[in-house]
Amino acid sequence: xxxxxxxxxxxxxxxxxxxxxxSIGFVPTMGxxxxxxxxxxxxxxxxxxxxxxxxxxxxxxxxxxxxxxxYPSDLEGDMSICxxxxxxLVFAPGASEMYHxxxxxxxxxxxxxxxxxxxxxxxxxxGVTTVCAKLFNMVSPDVAFxxxxxxxxxxxxxxxxxxxxxxxxxVVCPTVREPDGLAVSSRNKYLSAQERKDAALLSTAxxxxxxxxxxxxxxxxxxxxxxxxxxxxxxxxxxxxISIVNPETLADIDVIQGAALVALAVxxxxxxxxxxxxxxxxxx
Ligand code: AMP
Numbered sequence: 001x002x003x004x005x006x007x008x009x010x011x012x013x014x015x016x017x018x019x020x021x022x023s024i025g026f027v028p029t030m031g032x033x034x035x036x037x038x039x040x041x042x043x044x045x046x047x048x049x050x051x052x053x054x055x056x057x058x059x060x061x062x063x064x065x066x067x068x069x070x071y072p073s074d075l076e077g078d079m080s081i082c083x084x085x086x087x088x089l090v091f092a093p094g095a096s097e098m099y100h101x102x103x104x105x106x107x108x109x110x111x112x113x114x115x116x117x118x119x120x121x122x123x124x125x126x127g128v129t130t131v132c133a134k135l136f137n138m139v140s141p142d143v144a145f146x147x148x149x150x151x152x153x154x155x156x157x158x159x160x161x162x163x164x165x166x167x168x169x170x171v172v173c174p175t176v177r178e179p180d181g182l183a184v185s186s187r188n189k190y191l192s193a194q195e196r197k198d199a200a201l202l203s204t205a206x207x208x209x210x211x212x213x214x215x216x217x218x219x220x221x222x223x224x225x226x227x228x229x230x231x232x233x234x235x236x237x238x239x240x241x242i243s244i245v246n247p248e249t250l251a252d253i254d255v256i257q258g259a260a261l262v263a264l265a266v267x268x269x270x271x272x273x274x275x276x277x278x279x280x281x282x283x284x
Contacts, residue, residue, distance in 0.1 A: 001083045003090045007138050010091045014052065014139060017088070022049035026141030026168075028132060031055040031092075032072040032186040033081045036176040040145040043173050045086040052139050053082050055092040060099070061127030072186055091139065098134065107133045109156045109163070115250050116152050116263050117274065120240055128153055129160050136161075141168050149175040149183050151263055151276040152250060175275070177203065183275045190271040198234035199268050205230040205242075206277045209262050213279040218256045220244040231266055240265040240272070247278065256280050 004010050014024055025048025027040045033055075044051045055078055062068035075092060082090050106126050112118075113125040136144065144161075146154040154172045161170055176184045181203030182196075191199055205227035212223055227242050246253050247261040256279065263276035 001079075001087055001090065003079065003092060005091075005093055006097055007093065010052070010089065010138055011140075013089050014050070017050035023143070024048060024139065024141045025051045026135070026139045026144045027051070027053045028135050028144065028146075029053060029055055030057045030071065030186065031078050032074055032189070033078045034184050034186060036147055036149060036184040038081060038085055039176045040147060040173050041082065041085040041087060043171065044143070044145050047171070048141075048143055050088045051086065052089045052091060052141065053087050054135055054139070055090060056098060056131070056135075058098075058127055058131040059095060060130060061124050063121055063123060066121075067187070067190075072189055098131070106130050107160060107164075109160050112152070112156050112159055112250050115245060115252065116241065116243055117265060118152065120265065125153070125156050129156060132157055133160065133164070133166075136166055136168060143169045143171055145171050145173060147175060148172050148276070149185070150274070151261055155247070155250065181207065183273075185273065187271055187273065191268060195236055195268045195271065198236050199271075199273060201231050201234055201237065202264060202266055202273060202275045205264070206262060206275060210277055210279050213256060220252075220254050220256065220260075223256075223262070227262075227264065231264075234268065236269050238267040240267065244279075 002013060025044035027044050029037050041053060057071050059068055107129040108126045109129055118125050146157060158170045161168060178184060180200040182200050208230055209223050209227055217223060224242050231237050231239055242264040244253055245251060245261050247259055253260060259278055259280040261276055262279055265274045
C-alpha cells in the first residue's frame with residue numbers, strides 16, 4: 001500500500017493501475033476511520049481491482065462555529081486500517097494541495113440541498129460537492145463508494161455525477177451500527193458516557209417509526225411526533241429536525257405512499273448526530 005500527498009502522484013499511480021487494465025474503486029473520507037468506512041472499503045475491494053482511499057478534512061463543508069478545528073485525526077491508525085482492508089493507495093493531500101487561495105469555482109446541486117441538513121447547514125453541500133468533484137477529477141475512479149448514513153449526501157452526489165456526466169458509478173452502502181443501534185460516526189468520540197447512552201435513542205426512534213409504518217401508520221405528523229417523544233427522553237437532546245421526505249426530491253411528505261426517507265439530526269450535548277432509514281412499500 002502506498003501513501004501519496006500530491007495530485008500528480010495520485011494520477012501517476014492510478015494511470016499505472018489503468019495501464020494494467022485494473023478497475024479503479026474510490027472511497028472518499030475525512031479520516032478517523034471506523035467500521036462504517038471499513039464497510040465501504042471492503043465493498044470497493046470486492047468490486048474493483050485497485051482501491052484508492054482519500055483522507056482529507058474538507059474545510060469548505062464546515063460552517064462557522066462547527067467542529068472543523070477539533071475534527072479527529074489519526075493518520076497512523078487510518079493507514080493500518082487501510083492496509084488491513086486491502087487498500088492499494090491512500091491519498092492524503094494537505095489543504096494547499098486541494099485548494100488554491102484563489103479558488104472561485106464551486107459545484108452547487110440545487111433543490112436537493114434545500115431541505116434536511118442543507119436547510120440547517122448553509123454552504124455545507126456546496127463544499128461537499130465541490131470537493132468530491134475535485135477528488136473525482138484527481139482520482140478518475142470507475143466506481144465511488146458512499147454511506148447510506150449520510151443519505152442526503154449520497155443522493156446529492158449521485159445527482160451531481162449524473163447532471164455533470166461524470167464517467168463513474170456511485171454505489172451507496174448500508175449504515176453500519178453499534179450493537180445498541182447507534183450509527184457509527186467519527187463524531188461519536190465526542191460523546192460523554194451519559195451522552196453515548198442517550199445517543200442510542202436516535203436509532204430507537206427510527207426503529208419505532210419503521211414498526212409503526214409496518215403496522216399501517218402512514219401519517220407523517222403522527223410518526224414524527226412519536227419519534228420526538230422518544231428522543232426527548234434525553235435531557236441532553238436538542239432536535240434539529242425529524243423529517244419524512246420523498247427519497248427522490250427530498251421534499252417533506254404528509255402521507256407515506258411507497259418508499260420514504262425518514263431522516264433526523266439531533267444534537268446530544270454539543271455533538272451533532274444524524275441518522276436515517278428508508279420505510280414504505282418499495283423499501284430500498
Ligand atoms: P466521512 O469520513 O464522515 O466524510 O465519511 C466518509 C464516508 O463514510 C461517507 O460516504 C459516509 O457516508 C460513510 N460513512 C460514515 N459513517 C458510516 C456508517 N456508520 N456506515 C456506513 N457508511 C458510513
